[in-house]
Amino acid sequence: xxxxxxxxxxxxxxxxxxxxxGRKTAExxxxxxxxxxxxxxxxxxxxxxxxPNHNFFCPQCFNYSEARTVCxxxxxxxxxxxxxxxxxxxxxxxxxxxxxxxNGLYHCLGGKIDPxxxxxxxxxxxxxxxxxxxxxxxxxxxxALNPDLSGEGTIIYLKKILAPLNVKISLLARGLPMGGxxxxxxxxxxANAIKGRRILN
Amino acid sequence: xxxxxxxxxxxxxxxxxxxxxGRKTAExxxxxxxxxxxxxxxxxxxxxxxxPNHNFFCPQCFNYSEARTVCxxxxxxxxxxxxxxxxxxxxxxxxxxxxxxxNGLYHCLGGKIDPxxxxxxxxxxxxxxxxxxxxxxxxxxxxALNPDLSGEGTIIYLKKILAPLNVKISLLARGLPMGGxxxxxxxxxxANAIKGRRILN
Numbered sequence: 001x002x003x004x005x006x007x008x009x010x011x012x013x014x015x016x017x018x019x020x021x022g023r024k025t026a027e028x029x030x031x032x033x034x035x036x037x038x039x040x041x042x043x044x045x046x047x048x049x050x051x052p053n054h055n056f057f058c059p060q061c062f063n064y065s066e067a068r069t070v071c072x073x074x075x076x077x078x079x080x081x082x083x084x085x086x087x088x089x090x091x092x093x094x095x096x097x098x099x100x101x102x103n104g105l106y107h108c109l110g111g112k113i114d115p116x117x118x119x120x121x122x123x124x125x126x127x128x129x130x131x132x133x134x135x136x137x138x139x140x141x142x143x144a145l146n147p148d149l150s151g152e153g154t155i156i157y158l159k160k161i162l163a164p165l166n167v168k169i170s171l172l173a174r175g176l177p178m179g180g181x182x183x184x185x186x187x188x189x190x191a192n193a194i195k196g197r198r199i200l201n
Numbered sequence: 202x203x204x205x206x207x208x209x210x211x212x213x214x215x216x217x218x219x220x221x222x223g224r225k226t227a228e229x230x231x232x233x234x235x236x237x238x239x240x241x242x243x244x245x246x247x248x249x250x251x252x253p254n255h256n257f258f259c260p261q262c263f264n265y266s267e268a269r270t271v272c273x274x275x276x277x278x279x280x281x282x283x284x285x286x287x288x289x290x291x292x293x294x295x296x297x298x299x300x301x302x303x304n305g306l307y308h309c310l311g312g313k314i315d316p317x318x319x320x321x322x323x324x325x326x327x328x329x330x331x332x333x334x335x336x337x338x339x340x341x342x343x344x345a346l347n348p349d350l351s352g353e354g355t356i357i358y359l360k361k362i363l364a365p366l367n368v369k370i371s372l373l374a375r376g377l378p379m380g381g382x383x384x385x386x387x388x389x390x391x392a393n394a395i396k397g398r399r400i401l402n
Contacts, residue, residue: 046250
């Protein structure tokens with residue numbers, strides 16, 4: 001293992017590149033892998049090698065697509081084609097999909113408006129969103145952007161340019177997260193929870 | 202991504218198998234990898250596939266060896282061949298190597314004595330250790346086992362069977378870890394720190 005170019009060292013370096021993985025953790029991964037069956041490692045390696053050949057954008061919603069065709073969500077005939085949920089990227093899309101609460105289509109913006117970082121609306125897929133709303137008889141647009149500064153800015157911008165389009169615009173509810181404690185909630189969250197309170201009787 | 206057998210899903214499952222990695226983290230890894238250059242993924246995958254073909258034990262010290270020959274430590278002519286550091290496995294060996302404080306050889310026991318788990322001395326490489334000590338003119342054996350119950354048990358056992366062999370036996374120092382606070386040290390650690398105190402003048 002003194003050999004800098006040994007296969008374990010190369011793998012430790014590769015794993016260290018993953019987000020949140022330091023050298024110690026990467027070492028643990030590799031020592032764990034050394035004990036795994038040959039078949040597991042061969043499949044794992046083959047899938048990694050294949051990944052670049054299955055990395056496309058859905059031409060409709062810009063979700064990740066494994067082939068040069070529309071993504072599984074857009075291809076699914078059971079989805080409600082009158083609703084578009086606008087997300088920052090396909091990662092957020094997947095998190096929403098996992099809830100199984102939403103049955104419409106998506107639109108991946110590719111980021112949030114962030115002028116200091118040079119991300120202006122023309123760098124995002126805003127034009128494509130407007131075209132879809134106008135051409136595909138969309139009735140509701142859900143703005144599912146992160147409740148942070150640039151997310152709020154993007155929401156304000158989209159609300160403004162969608163206003164003339166005769167489409168219902170909605171936001172994800174803001175309030176206390178499940179398991180959250182009022183005592184420790186920040187003021188904005190608590191204010192949102194009060195504003196959005198539900199009448200029960 | 203609804204397709205259970207999609208390549209991303211297969212990779213998420215593979216990463217989830219790593220120690221300490223849950224599904225969310227595995228997803229983050231895969232979404233990160235989707236943004237990496239093709240070359241990185243192909244090398245990463247190729248190295249993983251190759252790993253089973255480079256997974257051997259050193260015939261001398263039972264360290265991990267990439268080829269069917271002695272490991273780099275045993276092959277290194279600059280090492281002190283009169284000292285053996287007994288470790289549980291090659292992971293601990295690597296951690297000790299990283300300190301660059303030790304220049305002797307190693308012996309990987311392959312575990313610790315743990316009768317409730319069925320790990321008796323005959324399941325470990327104790328016989329091989331005795332042979333090396335007797336045949337290779339070893340002068341010092343450092344018992345570098347974890348300071349826990351089964352580690353202490355293994356140390357007691359090894360001390361007993363090494364006693365007749367006319368070899369110096371040593372233990373790693375016990376005491377306060379760097380950055381540790383006396384206030385929060387457990388009693389055993391603190392007792393060890395007092396027992397092992399160094400006279401400075």
